[in-house]
Amino acid sequence: MADLSCKIAGIDSLNPFWLASAPPTDKKYNVVRAFQAGWGGVVWKTLGIDPPVVNVSSRYGAHHDQNRRLLGINNIELISDRPLALNLQEIRECRAEWPDHVIIGSMMAPIEERAWKDLAQQIAESGVHGIELNLGCPHGMCERGMGSAIGQVPEMVEQVTRWVKEAVDIPVFTKLTPNITNILWSAEAALKGGADAVSLINTVNSIISVDLDQMVPEPMVDGKGTHGGYCGSAVKPIALNMVAEIARTPETRALEISGIGGITTWKDAAEFMALGANAVQVCTAAMIYGFRVVDDLIDGMSQWMDDQGYSSVDQFTRKAVPQVANWNELNMNFDTKAVIDPDKCIECGRCHIACEDTSHQAIAMNAKPEGGKEFVVIDEECVGCNLCYHICPVPDCITMEPVKTDKPYMTWPQHPLNPMRDAAE
Amino acid sequence: MTTQQAKPALQTGQMSAVAIADNFSDLHPPFSTLQAMAESNRCLYCYDAPCVTACPTSIDIPSFIRKISTGNPDGAAKTILSANIMGGTCARACPTEVLCEQACVRNVAEDEAVEIGSLQRYAVDHLMARNLPHPFKRAEATGKKIAVIGAGPAGLSCAHRAAMLGHDVTVFEAKPKPGGLNEYGLAAYKMTNDFAQREVEFLLGIGGITIEYGKALGRDIALADVKSSFDAVFVGVGLGATNNLGLAGEAASGVDDAIDFIENLRQASDKSTLPVGNSVVVIGGGNTAIDAAVQAKRLGADEVTLVYRRGPEHMSATEFEQELAKINGVIVRYWAKPVEIKANGRLMGMVFEKTALDASGKLVGTGETFEVKTDQVLKAIGQKIKTDDLAGMEISGGKIVVDDTYQTTAPGIFAGGDCIKSGEDLTVQSVEDGKCAAIAIDAFLKTA
Numbered sequence: 051m052a053d054l055s056c057k058i059a060g061i062d063s064l065n066p067f068w069l070a071s072a073p074p075t076d077k078k079y080n081v082v083r084a085f086q087a088g089w090g091g092v093v094w095k096t097l098g099i100d101p102p103v104v105n106v107s108s109r110y111g112a113h114h115d116q117n118r119r120l121l122g123i124n125n126i127e128l129i130s131d132r133p134l135a136l137n138l139q140e141i142r143e144c145r146a147e148w149p150d151h152v153i154i155g156s157m158m159a160p161i162e163e164r165a166w167k168d169l170a171q172q173i174a175e176s177g178v179h180g181i182e183l184n185l186g187c188p189h190g191m192c193e194r195g196m197g198s199a200i201g202q203v204p205e206m207v208e209q210v211t212r213w214v215k216e217a218v219d220i221p222v223f224t225k226l227t228p229n230i231t232n233i234l235w236s237a238e239a240a241l242k243g244g245a246d247a248v249s250l251i252n253t254v255n256s257i258i259s260v261d262l263d264q265m266v267p268e269p270m271v272d273g274k275g276t277h278g279g280y281c282g283s284a285v286k287p288i289a290l291n292m293v294a295e296i297a298r299t300p301e302t303r304a305l306e307i308s309g310i311g312g313i314t315t316w317k318d319a320a321e322f323m324a325l326g327a328n329a330v331q332v333c334t335a336a337m338i339y340g341f342r343v344v345d346d347l348i349d350g351m352s353q354w355m356d357d358q359g360y361s362s363v364d365q366f367t368r369k370a371v372p373q374v375a376n377w378n379e380l381n382m383n384f385d386t387k388a389v390i391d392p393d394k395c396i397e398c399g400r401c402h403i404a405c406e407d408t409s410h411q412a413i414a415m416n417a418k419p420e421g422g423k424e425f426v427v428i429d430e431e432c433v434g435c436n437l438c439y440h441i442c443p444v445p446d447c448i449t450m451e452p453v454k455t456d457k458p459y460m461t462w463p464q465h466p467l468n469p470m471r472d473a474a475e
Numbered sequence: 476m477t478t479q480q481a482k483p484a485l486q487t488g489q490m491s492a493v494a495i496a497d498n499f500s501d502l503h504p505p506f507s508t509l510q511a512m513a514e515s516n517r518c519l520y521c522y523d524a525p526c527v528t529a530c531p532t533s534i535d536i537p538s539f540i541r542k543i544s545t546g547n548p549d550g551a552a553k554t555i556l557s558a559n560i561m562g563g564t565c566a567r568a569c570p571t572e573v574l575c576e577q578a579c580v581r582n583v584a585e586d587e588a589v590e591i592g593s594l595q596r597y598a599v600d601h602l603m604a605r606n607l608p609h610p611f612k613r614a615e616a617t618g619k620k621i622a623v624i625g626a627g628p629a630g631l632s633c634a635h636r637a638a639m640l641g642h643d644v645t646v647f648e649a650k651p652k653p654g655g656l657n658e659y660g661l662a663a664y665k666m667t668n669d670f671a672q673r674e675v676e677f678l679l680g681i682g683g684i685t686i687e688y689g690k691a692l693g694r695d696i697a698l699a700d701v702k703s704s705f706d707a708v709f710v711g712v713g714l715g716a717t718n719n720l721g722l723a724g725e726a727a728s729g730v731d732d733a734i735d736f737i738e739n740l741r742q743a744s745d746k747s748t749l750p751v752g753n754s755v756v757v758i759g760g761g762n763t764a765i766d767a768a769v770q771a772k773r774l775g776a777d778e779v780t781l782v783y784r785r786g787p788e789h790m791s792a793t794e795f796e797q798e799l800a801k802i803n804g805v806i807v808r809y810w811a812k813p814v815e816i817k818a819n820g821r822l823m824g825m826v827f828e829k830t831a832l833d834a835s836g837k838l839v840g841t842g843e844t845f846e847v848k849t850d851q852v853l854k855a856i857g858q859k860i861k862t863d864d865l866a867g868m869e870i871s872g873g874k875i876v877v878d879d880t881y882q883t884t885a886p887g888i889f890a891g892g893d894c895i896k897s898g899e900d901l902t903v904q905s906v907e908d909g910k911c912a913a914i915a916i917d918a919f920l921k922t923a
Contacts, residue, residue: 116544117516396583399522415523423523443519444584 052355054348056090056363058328059221059246059306061179063152065090066319066363067347070249070310070331071156071182071225074341076130078140081153085144087341088348091152093249093331096129096184097137098158099169103128103190111258111268111275113284120338122284122312124258126269126276128190129158134169138176145177153177154223158184158196166210167217174218181218182308183210185236186227186252189278201227201252204239211243221246223308226292228285229255233292237302247306248296249331251289253279282334286312290325297326297371314343316350323363324370382465383457386434386450388412388427394447397423401438401448409437485729485750485851489775492747498773499746502664502799503567506590506597515544518589521580526591529578531898532559532907536575540594552602553610555595560635560910561628563603563674564657565903566596568665570762572795574903603673609680614641619920621913622647622705624692627655628902629711629892631678632909633916637709638683640917646684647701649691655713656893657902659738662766663746664773693864702888706923707916710865710875710883710890711909714858714900720758722816729822733757733767733855740770752851755779756825757805758813759855760790765797767853768805779805780847784812784830784838814844816852824848860894872896881912882919889916 054065068091069075069084076095084092105127113122130137145153155173159165170181185207187197200206211224224240226233228251240248257277259268267275289311296302309327313319314335322330335343351363360366390401390413402425405413412431416424434450442448462468490498506514518540526536534555542551555562571577571592579588602610619642623630626648634644652658654671661671679686690696692712702708717732719725729752743749755776757768760783768781783790786809787797800807808827815826825847828840859873868883869876874896881889891897891908898904 117513394584396580397521397525398519398580399524400519403522422525 052352052360053362054090054352054355056329056367058308059180059223061152061221063090063329064150065348066323066327066329066351067344068092068152068154068308068329068331069336069341070333071096071154071184072333072337073125073127074333074336077132077137078144081140081144082147084336084341084344085148085151088344089151089341090329091154091179093154093156093182094130094137094141094178096156096158096187097134097169097173098129098196099165100134102131102133105131106271108269108271111278113258113280113282120282120334122258122280122282123334123337124256124269124278124280125253126189126271126278129184129187134172138172141173141176141178152179154180154182156182156184156225158187158191158200160195161200161206161210163213166213170214170217174220178220180221180223180246181214182223182225182249183214184225184252185210186225186229187279188227188229188253188255189276198227198229198252198255201225201236202230204235207236208239208243211240211245215244223247223249225249225252227252228288228292228311233295234299234302237296237299237305241302241305245305247308247328249308249310250292250296251285251311253281254285254288256280281312282338283312283314283318286314286318290321293322293327294325294371294374297368298374316347316354319347320351320354320366321370323367325374326368326371328367378462380461381459382462383455383460385453385455387429387432387453388434388436388438389449389451390425390427390438391447391449392424394444395425396444396447397425398443399423399425400441400443401425404437404441409433409435413438485752487748487750489751489777490747492745495747495774499663499667499740499770501667502662503593503596505600506593511543511548511594511597514590514594515540517581518544518594519580525578525580526575530558530575531901531903532565532910534558534562534575534595536591539598540589540591543594543598548598548601549605549607551594551598555599556602556610558910559903559906560632560678561657561674561902561906562595563599563670563677564628564661564666565906566592566599567670568657568661569901569903570793570795573793603677609677609682611639611681613639613681613683616643617641617920619643619706620645620704621707621709621916622701623709623711624696624698624701625649625655625711625713625892626653626675626686627711627713627892627905628657629713629894629905629909629912630655630709631675632906633709633711633889633891633913634684634909635678635681636910636913637916638681640913642683642706642917642920644684645705646686647690647692647696648686648688649694651688653686653688655711655905659741660734660763661741661902662737662770663740664770666741693861698864698867698888702885706887706920708888709881709909709912709916710888710894711892711905712861712864713893715861716859717854718857718859720813720816720854720856722813724816724818727816727818727822729818729850730816730852731854733759733763733853734858736767736853737763737770740774746774749774751776752849753777754847754849755851755853756847756849757781757853757855759783759857760785760792761855761857762792762796764853764855765792765800765805767855768800769803771851771853772803772805776851780808780849781805782808782811782813782825782827782847784810786810811845812838812840814840817846822850822852825852858893880915880919881908882915887919887923889919 071093109127155178185201191197192199224245309322310331402415539551539554576588623646658671751774755771811827817824829843868885892905893900
């Protein structure tokens with residue numbers, strides 16, 4: 051069985067699966083249950099300066115598919131609403147009782163040097179392996195000048211990171227908000243500030259739904275709603291891109307990455323790691339299914355690693371990064387066509403109507419002499435867009451087959467139809 | 476009482492009233508909202524969907540199922556009812572296993588169709604339970620009067636569509652209640668409560684339809700008189716006569732038509748008061764035969780034997796219905812035909828001759844016979860049209876001849892339902908006939 055142990059920011063972990071700073075890591079009771087279930091580490095729910103915040107009721111909104119499966123949650127809960135001393139005492143106990151498991155202390159404070167340094171030192175003294183700076187919370191705390199109010203200003207990201215690095219001698223993770231125009235600016239700021247790693251993404255600012263009877267955004271708090279932090283599998287694509295951007299950009303690639311954002315299955319985790327994450331954090335999947343989901347994360351990743359011949363996680367970490375390119379580096383001469391396997395086709399007609407109405411009219415629907423219909427790709431019209439392949443409800447019924455060609459690799463900057471093409475070409 | 480005595484024939488009370496009530500509750504219980512959500516999400520929302528083609532009324536099935544899945548069941552019901560105003564009955568009574576559900580693409584890879592019938596019932600029941608105003612509006616009044624003979628599925632469907640198109644409709648019905656076979660002919664566990672009547676009431680909500688009861692064609696009204704008083708006539712009289720075995724003793728007490736047995740079951744407010752034999756023999760191979768056999772069993776008959784002259788593959792009863800008979804303990808005997816009724820004052824038994832196909836494929840008796848002791852025989856060997864009252868129109872193959880526009884050979888007189896040869900003799904086909912005939916009558920009146 052593959053070795054799942056990993057190291058991030060100098061911290062050894064039994065496996066790359068940590069629980070993110072959130073309600074599941076609010077107190078010792080939960081954290082102990084998480085460690086019992088097999089999680090390698092936790093990032094304790096964000097600590098602030100006393101007095102603790104007060105939370106509202108209710109706190110979660112949901113984005114369901116039509117089968118009531120949760121694709122995403124948004125929340126308007128704030129940071130830990132328990133006294134700092136109680137949290138620190140429970141951290142100490144957990145560290146003593148679970149010495150092999152990682153505990154990271156998440157924190158936030160107003161933009162004052164003393165506040166950050168004092169709180170960081172208090173948390174460090176509880177014995178945590180590292181500190182994560184919550185600069186991302188897009189609701190509530192930002193109205194008090196914290197959370198994303200700091201994370202959206204690169205200079206502040208750098209400043210806060212530097213303050214904490216100066217105050218403690220344990221690894222510092224700067225947690226980044228996705229609610230910005232370019233993730234590289236804040237990543238670079240974290241690097242300049244001395245961060246050992248960045249954690250991303252925090253939640254996406256959102257209104258998740260509207261109660262159409264009461265005409266109030268959800269979640270509702272006595273007839274009003276507010277924007278909140280969106281998480282869960284729906285945000286995974288946003289997070290993957292930001293992780294990849296940091297991992298492939300020369301100015302930021304030195305940063306280690308704790309990948310966060312809708313990781314639900316072992317496959318999601320492997321994708322984050324292939325694109326740059328040294329380890330991952332999970333929250334929503336545990337909130338939906340309980341801590342037991344770690345069993346699939348561990349088992350699925352081990353199986354896959356065994357099948358692929360990977361004996362340790364660093365053998366595939368960042369392995370997909372070199373293949374992330376700018377659009378201008380793609381081969382314009384590559385061509386692929388959809389192929390429909392008539393034996394697997396169940397004749398639902400969805401590929402046809404999708405292509406006919408919204409794409410390139412490249413799938414003909416013909417009546418078969420013996421009854422029923424056949425769907426045939428018109429190669430001259432097919433641009434290889436993949437739409438039919440994704441829509442087809444039958445796995446492997448539609449495949450995308452590359453067209454054999456003798457044409458050379460040609461990018462858009464080299465393309466004869468490009469009016470901006472380099473004259474020297 | 477120490478010795479076992481033969482029970483008297485055709486007795487009641489063989490089962491408790493509670494057990495019988497349970498036996499005649501919904502064969503397919505209605506979907507809960509949760510079931511409807513889960514099942515509607517199994518629908519792939521096919522384009523040019525084969526289920527629509529397979530539905531005689533061409534209900535836009537993918538659209539109505541999608542509306543259920545998006546939390547719009549009343550919209551789903553309107554989609555259904557716009558194509559089939561008796562979507563509620565059809566959801567319960569249609570042999571979906573040979574219609575829409577047989578065509579479902581989910582059968583191909585998973586061998587399990589989307590339960591279209593149950594979803595249709597969910598939507599229509601949802602709308603009807605809300606007692607909203609009738610969902611369809613009548614067109615501007617045309618001043619034309621249409622007579623409909625027969626308040627069965629064909630007649631009522633025709634009346635509804637004709638009223639919707641702006642005509643005034645008078646329906647003449649022989650029985651005291653409307654609904655035709657929906658009311659009198661479907662197995663009780665397929666149409667529980669008073670759904671047939673509630674559906675008619677809903678349908679009449681369109682307005683412009685009057686029903687006159689106790690008006691049988693040939694007895695109380697004459698076609699010629701009706702024709703002269705109305706601008707057009709629709710004949711939806713169904714098949715009013717039954718076939719006979721042609722055996723001596725057929726009039727003996729205990730030899731009944733299966734459709735009468737079924738009708739009595741449907742009309743009885745307390746089914747435990749209905750008499751049923753100890754050993755019931757049902758003769759026939761259609762869904763009526765199955766309905767009679769299963770219901771006899773559920774009414775408390777000790778033994779029910781269904782005898783059919785050919786093999787299971789020749790039965791017009793669907794596979795689901797045949798299976799239903801078996802799981803209800805009905806003994807099915809194939810390849811035998813009745814040759815003698817044994818009666819001695821009362822019915823004693825029935826003699827059958829085994830059958831086979833000869834070299835030319837013709838069904839012949841083999842000469843070998845066997846006897847089944849029975850105290851009740853239910854004949855389900857088909858119905859036929861009562862021709863006496865249909866003078867002036869051509870009848871062929873036991874059905875009224877109609878052209879592409881449902882017009883009979885008598886100008887201005889249209890026909891539909893089981894009395895014409897369209898598709899199978901099913902409620903859903905009758906609804907389609909009535910709807911299309913109304914559209915054809917509308918066109919006829921505009922050009923007349």
